[in-house]
Amino acid sequence: MKHLIPFLMLAAFTLTASCQEQAANDDDKETPVETPITENPKDSTVVLPPVETEPPNADYKPAFEGQTRINGVKTETPYEVKLIARGLSNPWAVASLPDGRLVITEKAGKLRIASTSGVVSDAITGFPDVDDRGQGGLLDVVAAPDFNSSRMLYFTLAEFAKNKSEGSLTAVGRGKLSMDESRIENFEIIFRAIPYYDNSMHFGSRIVFDKKGNIFVSTGERSVMETRLKAQFLDNGYGKIVYITKDGKPVEGNPFIGNSTALPEIYSYGHRNVQGLDIHPTTGELWASEMGPRGGDEINLIKPGKNYGWPTIGYGIEYNGNKVGNGITQKEGMEQPVYYWDPVLSPSGMTFYNSYVMPEWKDNLFIGGLSSKHIARIVIKDNKVIGEERLLEKEKQRFRDIEMGTDGALYAVTDEGRLYRIYKK
Numbered sequence: 001m002k003h004l005i006p007f008l009m010l011a012a013f014t015l016t017a018s019c020q021e022q023a024a025n026d027d028d029k030e031t032p033v034e035t036p037i038t039e040n041p042k043d044s045t046v047v048l049p050p051v052e053t054e055p056p057n058a059d060y061k062p063a064f065e066g067q068t069r070i071n072g073v074k075t076e077t078p079y080e081v082k083l084i085a086r087g088l089s090n091p092w093a094v095a096s097l098p099d100g101r102l103v104i105t106e107k108a109g110k111l112r113i114a115s116t117s118g119v120v121s122d123a124i125t126g127f128p129d130v131d132d133r134g135q136g137g138l139l140d141v142v143a144a145p146d147f148n149s150s151r152m153l154y155f156t157l158a159e160f161a162k163n164k165s166e167g168s169l170t171a172v173g174r175g176k177l178s179m180d181e182s183r184i185e186n187f188e189i190i191f192r193a194i195p196y197y198d199n200s201m202h203f204g205s206r207i208v209f210d211k212k213g214n215i216f217v218s219t220g221e222r223s224v225m226e227t228r229l230k231a232q233f234l235d236n237g238y239g240k241i242v243y244i245t246k247d248g249k250p251v252e253g254n255p256f257i258g259n260s261t262a263l264p265e266i267y268s269y270g271h272r273n274v275q276g277l278d279i280h281p282t283t284g285e286l287w288a289s290e291m292g293p294r295g296g297d298e299i300n301l302i303k304p305g306k307n308y309g310w311p312t313i314g315y316g317i318e319y320n321g322n323k324v325g326n327g328i329t330q331k332e333g334m335e336q337p338v339y340y341w342d343p344v345l346s347p348s349g350m351t352f353y354n355s356y357v358m359p360e361w362k363d364n365l366f367i368g369g370l371s372s373k374h375i376a377r378i379v380i381k382d383n384k385v386i387g388e389e390r391l392l393e394k395e396k397q398r399f400r401d402i403e404m405g406t407d408g409a410l411y412a413v414t415d416e417g418r419l420y421r422i423y424k425k
């Protein structure tokens with residue numbers, strides 16, 4: 001399916017193709033026109049050099065070919081990028097409602113609903129006080145699978161202890177969107193990643209429903225040396241992915257049920273700060289993006305009971321230049337990332353693409369990059385990464401979250417307060 005083209009020809013192709021990604025027009029708020037689908041799926045036919053050209057932070061070697069710096073790819077289907085809203089206040093998550101509109105959290109503790117043309121509602125209230133210092137706040141949101149009848153939305157947040165001096169933790173809460181869409185009713189916490197800790201870092205915090213109607217939630221290890229080691233122990237909620245029912249209870253069959261020293265909600269462990277989660281549309285498996293230290297950002301395929309290695313193994317170094325721990329990248333009993341970046345992507349929210357609108361993107365993974373200021377398009381085949389592309393680099397935004405809309409468009413929010421729509425031209 002793939003064939004190599006001489007690089008001289010590639011240069012010409014790249015120049016033409018780059019014009020497809022239009023500069024966003026800040027004043028353009030017109031309703032986009034939907035394009036009827038007339039074409040068959042295209043094969044990815046072009047193989048480019050790796051998108052990363054900067055030197056790595058660490059001199060570690062990958063565990064297998066293609067684990068980092070995979071060849072570049074370029075989307076051939078013409079698409080357009082529109083800035084449809086701006087002025088959001090630190091949006092952290094964007095998620096679809098069944099009617100196609102979008103719910104967007106703002107870190108300080110507000111929710112808004114946006115139309116696909118970018119008309120944004122007033123703030124929806126009804127949340128408890130959140131710890132919005134640093135990386136905390138009202139974080140992820142997702143609609144319950146039965147939202148049309150239940151009107152339930154699920155959230156993650158940094159929840160303060162009753163005594164605020166004890167700090168905060170990653171919690172999962174839920175509430176009902178009132179009929180007039182002005183407030184969240186009967187908000188309640190259904191899960192807490194214990195214990196509380198008083199800092200403002202590494203809350204993890206993505207939430208995703210699976211086909212059974214259960215919930216995966218990621219947590220962080222709270223960053224400091226004292227807490228990061230907890231990622232390797234099962235008696236706490238730090239650096240984990242948990243699997244819970246819609247009522248916050250451990251799912252029957254969870255891997256550590258029956259282990260008296262383990263929390264029964266834990267599904268996987270040894271994570272640093274997983275800020276992206278989604279379920280592969282074809283395989284049904286859970287994938288995660290994980291923020292590493294300096295270098296060492298990862299994509300992981302999550303399996304029950306597995307240890308993903310942090311802080312014992314990894315491909316990054318400390319921000320001060322030291323090794324992390326003993327500076328090893330592999331250990332028996334610990335999972336290798338499917339893919340890693342050095343230097344950083346700074347991955348945040350992510351979504352698999354699963355619409356007929358852009359057949360070329362089917363089952364591709366789109367990950368928001370923070371310090372890297374682009375969206376990474378990752379092509380996956382047989383659970384291996386086979387291509388990488390950078391999207392929206394020209395926008396120079398910190399991409400916090402990305403969602404595939406029910407209309408087959410991609411929607412992305414940025415720390416700078418923007419909402420983008422990416423759609424077939």
Ligand SMILES: [Ca+2]
Binds near residue numbers: 298313
């Ligand atoms: Ca890892």
